Amino acid sequence: MAPPSEPIETVVFDGRALANQVRGELAEQIEELVKAGKRPPCLAVVLVGDDPASRSYIKGKQRACSRIGMEAVEHLLPASTPQAELLELIGRMNADDGIDGILVQLPLPDHIDPTTVAEAIDPAKDADALHPVTAGRLLAGRYDIASCTPLGIMACLDHHGIELEGRDAVVIGRSQIVGKPISLMLQLRNATVTMCHSRTRDLAAVCRRADVLVVAAGRPRMVGADWIKPGAAVIDVGVSEVDGKLLGDVDFEAVQGIAGLITPSRRGIGPMTITMLLRNTLHAYRARCAG
Ligand code: NAP
Numbered sequence: 001m002a003p004p005s006e007p008i009e010t011v012v013f014d015g016r017a018l019a020n021q022v023r024g025e026l027a028e029q030i031e032e033l034v035k036a037g038k039r040p041p042c043l044a045v046v047l048v049g050d051d052p053a054s055r056s057y058i059k060g061k062q063r064a065c066s067r068i069g070m071e072a073v074e075h076l077l078p079a080s081t082p083q084a085e086l087l088e089l090i091g092r093m094n095a096d097d098g099i100d101g102i103l104v105q106l107p108l109p110d111h112i113d114p115t116t117v118a119e120a121i122d123p124a125k126d127a128d129a130l131h132p133v134t135a136g137r138l139l140a141g142r143y144d145i146a147s148c149t150p151l152g153i154m155a156c157l158d159h160h161g162i163e164l165e166g167r168d169a170v171v172i173g174r175s176q177i178v179g180k181p182i183s184l185m186l187q188l189r190n191a192t193v194t195m196c197h198s199r200t201r202d203l204a205a206v207c208r209r210a211d212v213l214v215v216a217a218g219r220p221r222m223v224g225a226d227w228i229k230p231g232a233a234v235i236d237v238g239v240s241e242v243d244g245k246l247l248g249d250v251d252f253e254a255v256q257g258i259a260g261l262i263t264p265s266r267r268g269i270g271p272m273t274i275t276m277l278l279r280n281t282l283h284a285y286r287a288r289c290a291g
Contacts, residue, residue: 008231010256011160013263015152018159019271026278027068034069041285042071043101043127043277044093048086048112049079054105061103064274070281073099083112087120094122100288101127101281124288127280135176138184144287145280150182152272153214153235154189160261162233164189168209172196172223172249173216178237182214203227220247225254233261237269 030040045058065072093099102125108114118130126134129147169191173179187193207227215223216237238249248265263269
């Protein structure tokens with residue numbers, strides 16, 4: 001591929017700064033609710049087992065809640081917890097008027113079916129957007145509550161004023177939490193979306209057509225400079241640990257001067273994902289409590 005004729009200054013997305021800005025706005029909204037005599041929204045977080053990474057993720061989520069004045073309750077269950085017991089707990093939380101959002105941290109131990117668990121959560125409290133009803137609403141064009149990472153990606157694109165209407169968007173990955181919902185969101189904004197996966201032929205050629213490229217494959221540095229259309233917005237969702245280093249799916253250094261926008265693997269889309277979990281919980285609260 002010929003190099004771009006004009007040098008391009010690649011903008012690096014600052015996910016932490018945008019996350020702080022959005023969290024500040026959420027905190028203001030919660031403060032107003034509390035000033036008006038209402039209770040703050042509450043997110044319930046459930047962890048089954050003692051996986052250290054999952055434990056650190058839920059601690060981060062709880063910290064994020066408390067920083068914006070949102071309540072968080074934690075349920076730490078042993079790895080041996082029977083599925084029926086977890087479903088019973090979810091049933092109690094569904095019926096608890098003081099809980100607005102429910103998140104069950106994945107992955108779950110092998111004896112627990114994640115789909116059954118997702119379907120047990122009341123869709124009105126589905127802060128992590130894993131229930132099929134939530135996915136169906138997005139299919140119908142409504143995303144008051146939706147998958148957190150795709151919401152974070154849309155916020156990033158909007159923050160940088162990336163035009164979507166009529167543009168070619170390519171999404172690598174077709175997972176339920178990233179690839180499928182972001183494809184729908186981009187299409188709802190009138191982009192022409194191509195969804196790619198492990199059987200896509202000549203992936204590099206497909207990507208070179210993309211004005212917006214979203215990569216969520218979990219394959220470190222699979223996307224190199226020669227896959228990028230000059231000036232494209234490149235959203236790197238992938239996070240892989242290689243030799244103790246966190247790597248994205250895009251070769252961050254190589255796309256400098258070619259991409260118009262790139263999200264780094266650290267402080268990129270990650271902080272936005274947690275922020276959108278908070279946003280979903282506040283939406284769920286308002287919908288249930290008409291706040
Ligand atoms: P996933 O369930 O792991 O699925 C990966 C997807 O990528 C699949 O659809 C797979 O295709 C496709 N794929 C894998 N290798 C490919 C290749 N060589 N060429 C083309 N497509 C390929 O996906 P995920 O849960 O969405 O996670 C993807 C990555 O994003 C992971 O690194 C994950 O850690 C990261 N992630 C980050 C955040 C964040 O907040 N930063 C949030 C979520 C996920 P098939 O369907 O054909 O197998």
